[in-house]
Amino acid sequence: MNLFHRFKYVLVVIASVLSTLIIIYIVNQSSPELVGTYQATNQASSPYVLLLSFFDKDGRYELYVNSELMEEGSYRQQADNVYVLTEEDHGNTHLVTLLPDNSFH
DSSP: OOHHHHHHHHHHHHHHHOOOOOOHHHHHSSSEEEEEEEEEEEOOTSSSSEEEEEEETTEEEEEEEEEEEEEEEEEEEEETTEEEEETTTOOOOOEBBOEEEEEEE
């Protein structure tokens, strides 16, 4: 194998490694980080499960009702374990209290 072919091979390996690192970086930057998930159930009309998930430190949330995405938007902490949720579509706000057992009101 002559010097040109070795150099070409080394360049291909370096390009492959750099491409892989760039893809990993992009995926990590665009994927939201799950901060916490909380669940509440309604005893009267079973099965009725609310799942509230907080993403990213910059304040995104998703609210699921029986595994169906019902709303999403932004959140901000108002006090210890008390958050204000603002719907993305309608701008409605909700006050949520997180409980120690990973449920919420």
